[in-house]
């Protein structure tokens with residue numbers, strides 16, 4: 155599915171309401187039964203992977219080349235990308251062009267938004283989200299990570315480059331912490347550009363040794379992380395290792411290829427358990443216009459089941475929309491279940507009423523709107539501590555809103571969960587704490603300014619809907635889970 159030209163900004167798209175009364179055709183019970191069979195029995199298991207890493211580590215190149223090796227990028231497109239990238243003096247980015255679709259992305263040679271691709275192997279269906287590495291685009295990266303089950307971290311093994319990505323402020327660190335905080339617990343580390351260091355085994359091992367403790371510290375269990383040496387540009391050790399270019403690597407490496415790891419031959423990636431019975435939640439990560447349909451939204455279902463003909467509420471707000479069709483993995487399906495990345499084509503709604511970050515849910519089971527809530531947070535490696543009343547940016551799925559940490563309630567022992575101190579004055583790096591967060595005034599109503607609530611749920615009710623990230627001045631300072639909605 156080519157999503158490169160999509161309108162990923164929060165801008166409204168041209169208004170066009172297509173009214174079409176639709177009815178759901180299949181009973182919920184029947185869908186549930188079918189979904190359980192597909193997800194838990196013998197059929198293909200779907201996994202979505204977010205590709206992360208420091209700027210220029212080779213993420214887009216790796217994915218472009220991988221799609222080519224798997225027959226997902228044809229020769230014609232490949233040659234056209236080679237010619238196009240050569241013309242603007244960026245020939246080394248020709249593989250990345252398979253994913254970096256917009257003119258600006260191609261000219262700047264960086265990924266700015268999330269590119270979505272899919273491929274399959276006999277037992278797995280993969281959805282790949284290529285996230286931007288540049289630090290200015292971390293919000294887009296958060297949106298990508300909140301739609302993923304697993305992460306593929308790409309690191310540049312070139313002398314000095316791995317180090318600069320891993321030092322404080324580097325995206326290798328920040329991305330790993332972010333995806334873990336957003337619930338991703340499985341990671342494959344592709345150590346790339348080994349051609350630049352003469353396929354040095356000691357360099358590969360040095361990078362593994364440096365990263366291992368950091369992965370554990372960030373909460374990735376060693377049994378759920380794996381390392382693989384690759385050369386993305388030449389396609390070495392992505393799908394196979396039987397060509398001349400792989401000879402140097404083959405002298406010391408006989409482990410799995412990247413695809414071996416991805417398909418779970420080494421059982422590193424485990425498809426997550428999906429909650430099908432909870433109410434349907436669909437955070438919108440993209441809004442765009444489809445020909446002959448009207449409005450369309452893309453994102454990942456985080457809870458329940460959605461089906462064609464269903465009437466959904468758009469929160470915040472009073473609008474409703476009807477699901478005209480559901481696109482999933484390049485085809486149309488009558489229903490989709492929790493965990494799937496889909497496009498919902500909607501009727502009976504003006505597209506201006508759909509925005510990135512809003513949540514679609516059943517009319518009978520609305521998501522609460524919150525302006526104040528209590529959260530348990532973990533403070534990242536920050537230089538300036540968090541204080542009561544600190545102004546922050548709150549991230550929830552693809553939405554970010556101004557907020558403040560109004561009350562610091564207590565600090566908590568991370569291991570035992572016991573309260574260490576109540577009403578602490580400040581929260582420094584590494585602290586675990588309970589805080590009260592309030593949205594800052596965003597709307598003027600009459601004389602008074604009031605904050606408009608955002609749809610939020612407790613972590614207890616829905617794990618994916620109950621995770622938040624807190625940023626300040628372009629830096630992620632904490633991650634957390636929602637404990638209670640206070641108002």
Ligand SMILES: Nc1nc2c(ncn2[C@@H]2O[C@H](COP(=O)(O)OP(=O)(O)OP(=O)(O)O)[C@@H](O)[C@H]2O)c(=O)[nH]1
Pocket residue numbers: 207208209210211212213214215216246247248250263264265266285286287288346347348349350384385386387388
């Ligand atoms: N020598 C060598 N260069 C590579 C390899 N993989 C990628 N590159 C080069 O590294 C540069 C960056 O590659 P990209 O794929 O755009 O990197 P990226 O991580 O997607 O970058 P952002 O999306 O902007 O963060 C390009 O010039 C690539 O040609 C490799 O295996 N070997």
